[in-house]
Amino acid sequence: MAAPRPYTLVAELTYRCPLQCPYCSNPVNFQAMREEVSTEQWCKTFSEAADLGVVQLHLSGGEPVIRKDLPDLIRHARQCDLYTNLITGGTLLNTENLQQFRDCGLDHIQLSIQDTERETANLVAGVRSYDKKLTVARLIKQLGFPLTLNVVLHRFNIDHVPELIAQAADFGAQRLELANTQYYAWALENRSALMPTQAQRDRAEEIAREARARYRGTMEIAFVQVDYFSAEPKACMGGWARTYMCITPTGEVLPCHAAQVIPGLQFDSVRHQSLTTIWQQSAALNAFRGEAWMQEPCRSCPKKASDFGGCRCQAFLLAGDAAATDPVCRLSPHHEVVLAAVAAAEQEHVPLVYRNSKNSEKLSARP
Amino acid sequence: MADDSTIGKPRLSPKARLRWDNVEKRHMLVFPEAALLLNETAAEILKLCDGERTVEQLVDTLAQQFVGADRKMIADEVTELLARLRTRGLLEA
Numbered sequence: 167m168a169a170p171r172p173y174t175l176v177a178e179l180t181y182r183c184p185l186q187c188p189y190c191s192n193p194v195n196f197q198a199m200r201e202e203v204s205t206e207q208w209c210k211t212f213s214e215a216a217d218l219g220v221v222q223l224h225l226s227g228g229e230p231v232i233r234k235d236l237p238d239l240i241r242h243a244r245q246c247d248l249y250t251n252l253i254t255g256g257t258l259l260n261t262e263n264l265q266q267f268r269d270c271g272l273d274h275i276q277l278s279i280q281d282t283e284r285e286t287a288n289l290v291a292g293v294r295s296y297d298k299k300l301t302v303a304r305l306i307k308q309l310g311f312p313l314t315l316n317v318v319l320h321r322f323n324i325d326h327v328p329e330l331i332a333q334a335a336d337f338g339a340q341r342l343e344l345a346n347t348q349y350y351a352w353a354l355e356n357r358s359a360l361m362p363t364q365a366q367r368d369r370a371e372e373i374a375r376e377a378r379a380r381y382r383g384t385m386e387i388a389f390v391q392v393d394y395f396s397a398e399p400k401a402c403m404g405g406w407a408r409t410y411m412c413i414t415p416t417g418e419v420l421p422c423h424a425a426q427v428i429p430g431l432q433f434d435s436v437r438h439q440s441l442t443t444i445w446q447q448s449a450a451l452n453a454f455r456g457e458a459w460m461q462e463p464c465r466s467c468p469k470k471a472s473d474f475g476g477c478r479c480q481a482f483l484l485a486g487d488a489a490a491t492d493p494v495c496r497l498s499p500h501h502e503v504v505l506a507a508v509a510a511a512e513q514e515h516v517p518l519v520y521r522n523s524k525n526s527e528k529l530s531a532r533p
Numbered sequence: 534m535a536d537d538s539t540i541g542k543p544r545l546s547p548k549a550r551l552r553w554d555n556v557e558k559r560h561m562l563v564f565p566e567a568a569l570l571l572n573e574t575a576a577e578i579l580k581l582c583d584g585e586r587t588v589e590q591l592v593d594t595l596a597q598q599f600v601g602a603d604r605k606m607i608a609d610e611v612t613e614l615l616a617r618l619r620t621r622g623l624l625e626a
């Protein structure tokens with residue numbers, strides 16, 4: 167089938183990161199993938215992405231600010247007329263590099279914070295970073311960048327949604343993303359430690375809804391659901407390899423950042439092939455485009471055109487088959503796995519597994 | 534409060550960028566997480582949102598540009614578009 171037009175490219179420039187968030191979406195075995203795409207290859211990739219129709223470019227990681235060539239990458243992205251957003255933990259930012267990024271044309275910054283309480287924030291980041299992030303948020307605004315504040319929600323901070331909203335408004339953020347943890351990669355390892363209770367989640371959503379109306383026109387508030395609690399699966403990525411692509415630090419072109427967990431899919435790298443060829447011809451990207459791959463109950467379900475049967479990675483992770491119905495769906499024969507995880511959140515309290523090189527090696531060595 | 538879409542000197546928010554889309558051959562307004570494809574009139578309106586012109590002046594300019602168009606219709610279109618963008622935080626002043 168003809169490849170659709172992509173709108174968004176998430177370029178994960180590196181897996182290196184000073185923080186150790188236990189909900190990190192980087193693959194658990196990131197430590198094994200160290201050979202990064204070169205400056206030249208990224209620039210060529212951005213040009214091709216723009217020609218394919220990409221409009222939004224997110225420079226992400228790991229911590230993208232670690233890349234010494236970040237100013238060059240930003241400048242090139244702007245030359246390609248890409249709307250360029252930096253997704254950062256902020257701890258490596260200062261007046262000097264921010265000014266440089268601005269001069270190169272950076273459009274927007276998305277800063278993540280862990281919490282409004284110093285102790286929890288530092289505990290979750292695995293590193294003392296709370297104070298630095300506060301300073302950096304103000305610096306970003308002083309330099310005139312539009313700012314999105316991103317907070318991944320979980321059991322330890324979800325009760326602080328009112329404070330988080332006030333904090334974002336105080337920073338002068340244009341947008342606040344209250345993004346409940348999605349259970350992939352490190353977050354899946356830490357699922358029973360991070361999953362909030364249903365009551366916590368409901369309260370947080372209600373507060374966010376009320377605040378959304380109050381801040382309309384000044385600050386946009388997005389509340390991303392824990393899909394485990396939803397009655398229906400999310401229309402993951404708006405469909406596999408339709409409008410969105412993610413490129414890993416080593417150059418593999420994915421339909422989403424989690425897709426490498428699916429066994430048997432060979433993702434092609436921009437280190438060896440052009441992005442245009444990969445987007446149009448990659449067997450892995452074509453594997454779940456359209457509806458031909460669907461099984462029952464999705465195949466005969468009227469919702470398949472809008473939810474695409476949910477998430478392929480989650481189907482693999484929870485049902486053992488990437489072509490199965492997403493177990494979040496009530497109609498999935500594996501739905502009880504999701505119910506059990508939600509029920510477990512009401513009781514279990516287990517220690518966090520931090521995202522760092524040591525744990526990456528340890529977890530990758532599992533049989 | 535008065536209908537604030539008719540007062541002030543509108544300017545695109547710094548988070549929004551007006552660009553020509555080479556695939557669709559139309560203008561597009563891009564901002565974090567989304568993009569709006571614009572029709573010709575909307576694109577012309579946004580080009581005039583420079584923070585210098587009042588809404589009145591903006592409508593006058595458009596009326597000259599689109600010869601033969603009804604001024605009232607243009608004014609309505611401007612008001613409607615600006616109000617829509619304002620609720621999404623895409624306009625200043």
Ligand code: SF4
Nearest residue numbers: 183185187190228255
């Ligand atoms: S989630 Fe945390 S550990 Fe993972 S890349 Fe982002 S800041 Fe680093």
Ligand code: SF4
Nearest residue numbers: 464467469470475495
């Ligand atoms: S059966 Fe499949 S298509 Fe139908 S609602 Fe569930 S996931 Fe969506």
